[in-house]
Amino acid sequence: MEKIDTDIIALLLILKKRKKQCRRRWWRHPLNTLYPNQFHNIYQRRRLDADRFFSYYRMSVNSFDELVLALRENSIKFRTYITLEEKITITLRFLATGKDFKTLAEDFGIGHTTVRAIIIEICKKIWMKLASQELPVPTxxxxxxxxxxxxxxxxxxxxxxxxxxxxxxxxxxxxxxxxxxxxxxxxxxxxxxxxxxxxxxxxxxxxxxxxxxxxxxxxxxxxxxxxxxxxxxxxxxxxxxxxxxxxxxxxxxxxxxxxxxxxxxxxxxxxxxxxxxxxxxxxxxxxxxxxxxxxxxxxxxxxxxxxxxxxxxxxxxxxxxxxxxxxxxxxxxxxxxxxxxxxxxxxxxxxxxxxxxxxxxxxxxxxxxxxxxxxxxxxxxxxxxx
Structure with a gap:
């Protein structure tokens, strides 16, 4: 019985050690900081050209700004190196192109798991904030x-x-x-x-x-x-x-x-x-x-x-x-x-x-x-x- 207890304790210590080793070594991979990503390259420039902005975002500049305003929250969060505008851009490009998470990750210089998390977050916000407004129950x-x-x-x-x-x-x-x-x-x-x-x-x-x-x-x-x-x-x-x-x-x-x-x-x-x-x-x-x-x-x-x-x-x-x-x-x-x-x-x-x-x-x-x-x-x- 004592031997079994000792084995269990040893196993728990090994799992705890591995968990520590699997912790994220950095918040953003160093390679992703060497070059500006797609968002930083084109966002401000595309805002100056209405047709190119619509083609890329599938909506006008005014509609995009209204969407950002609707989804913005006043709560303060740490490590917000990815702005709300960039998160919405990633989500819209996912919907507009059907690209997989890894391809979008390369385009925007972030991890593919981060891309997935962002898309889930923004989709949930859009549904929660806009569903009652855009799909109201008809009278x-x-x-x-x-x-x-x-x-x-x-x-x-x-x-x-x-x-x-x-x-x-x-x-x-x-x-x-x-x-x-x-x-x-x-x-x-x-x-x-x-x-x-x-x-x-x-x-x-x-x-x-x-x-x-x-x-x-x-x-x-x-x-x-x-x-x-x-x-x-x-x-x-x-x-x-x-x-x-x-x-x-x-x-x-x-x-x-x-x-x-x-x-x-x-x-x-x-x-x-x-x-x-x-x-x-x-x-x-x-x-x-x-x-x-x-x-x-x-x-x-x-x-x-x-x-x-x-x-x-x-x-x-x-x-x-x-x-x-x-x-x-x-x-x-x-x-x-x-x-x-x-x-x-x-x-x-x-x-x-x-x-x-x-x-x-x-x-x-x-x-x-x-x-x-x-x-x-x-x-x-x-x-x-x-």
């Missing part, structure tokens, strides 16, 4: 405003949003099991989002397994639960514009065939052998649904971290995706967008067709389809595209 008045914008821009009445799910690819997470495997044999988590006609995300839900379909993800998400409980502040049923029948229909969110047909979720008619009326309806719905595809295109083309599989664990990928969505709205509201970014969407869809429908929803879809053939609801050019 009934907000939904009515969005419905007016959808009708004005896509000529689809009573539409308050467009919904879709996209795969965020990962590189073989540890202990993943089979839940992250999607139907395209990738490892992924799902970003489910609702947007408006300004390409702004109204609501997002991130983290569902890649093998799940859009309809399953929607039903488990916060927005899906609120839809089911009628607690999403959606306006009361209304009549279609200039419709003499005065028929009351619900406000709806449009999606693709992967979603089930529900009271407030509208999907196209399935199949290929469709009637003229059904083909017209599908075309009209597609014109409204394109906004979510364009929103994902803007997101992915601005933040190219989505162009390749993320080499991080799932929880980190969820944080990155949430941050990118918040920054998407942040920049969109302040700096607009480039039309070319809406034309290509590199984020793959989570395509799993759903057949779940309700009788009330089918009747509502038929009424929309009939309305699009009346003089009040018809578009002059709709027959050319069906």
């Amino acid at each position: 009934t008045e907000n939904w009515l405003q969005k419905a007016e914008e959808f009708y004005e821009n896509s000529q689809f009445p009573l539409c308050i949003g467009a919904v879709d799910g996209k795969q965020i690819r990962l590189v073989n997470p540890k202990n993943r099991g089979s839940l992250f495997d999607d139907n395209k044999h990738y490892l992924s988590i799902i970003l489910l989002a609702v947007c408006d006609t300004n390409y702004l995300f109204t609501s997002i839900d991130i983290g569902a397994y890649g093998r799940d379909g859009d309809n399953q993800i929607l039903s488990r998400s916060n927005i899906g639960k609120k839809l089911k409980n009628n607690s999403l502040n959606i306006p009361m049923d209304s009549t279609l514009p200039n419709d003499n029948s005065k028929c009351q229909l619900p406000y709806i969110i449009v999606g693709d065939e992967a979603f089930g047909l529900q009271r407030n979720i509208m999907r196209p008619y399935p199949g290929k052998k469709l009637s003229y009326e059904q083909r017209v309806f599908n075309y009209r719905l597609c014109r409204a649904r394109r906004y979510i595809e364009c929103s994902f295109g803007i997101l992915a083309n601005k933040w190219k971290i989505f162009h390749t599989p993320m080499m991080v664990e799932p929880n980190f990928a969820i944080l990155i995706t949430k941050t990118a969505c918040v920054l998407h709205n942040y920049v969109r509201r302040r700096d607009g967008y480039r039309f070319s970014d809406t034309l290509v969407n590199v984020i793959p869809s989570a395509d799993r067709v759903s057949s779940g429908t309700t009788q009330e929803a089918r009747q509502a879809r038929d009424k929309f389809a009939n309305y699009f053939l009346t003089p009040e609801g018809r578009l002059p050019w709709q027959d050319k595209y069906i």
Whole structure:
């Protein structure tokens, strides 16, 4: 017994000695202090050129300064040789380029573990400080405003949003099991989002397994639960514009065939052998649904971290995706967008067709389809595209 106790004490002393030896020998590696890093080289110079600054930071100088002000804290911390501006720069370059931590470490003259810690810190701050501002819970008045914008821009009445799910690819997470495997044999988590006609995300839900379909993800998400409980502040049923029948229909969110047909979720008619009326309806719905595809295109083309599989664990990928969505709205509201970014969407869809429908929803879809053939609801050019 005494021999065992002695062995344990000896082992603890060895571990304590090794721990002391593993302590950091310096706060910043001497080689990293010999040359100015990328931030010190270009920050002040790029501020003088608005176009180059926007290309590098993916936002304007004013938006960047506002972001710095929003994230700045008054608490005093020791060893702050890395300024907040540099930390935000590192994070934005990670999102904008998708570079790995070691490459960014070489660019900025710091350790790759420091780069990772900085990105986690800034992403958490952006989500905590800006999420409620950039992704507020819509009120009934907000939904009515969005419905007016959808009708004005896509000529689809009573539409308050467009919904879709996209795969965020990962590189073989540890202990993943089979839940992250999607139907395209990738490892992924799902970003489910609702947007408006300004390409702004109204609501997002991130983290569902890649093998799940859009309809399953929607039903488990916060927005899906609120839809089911009628607690999403959606306006009361209304009549279609200039419709003499005065028929009351619900406000709806449009999606693709992967979603089930529900009271407030509208999907196209399935199949290929469709009637003229059904083909017209599908075309009209597609014109409204394109906004979510364009929103994902803007997101992915601005933040190219989505162009390749993320080499991080799932929880980190969820944080990155949430941050990118918040920054998407942040920049969109302040700096607009480039039309070319809406034309290509590199984020793959989570395509799993759903057949779940309700009788009330089918009747509502038929009424929309009939309305699009009346003089009040018809578009002059709709027959050319069906």
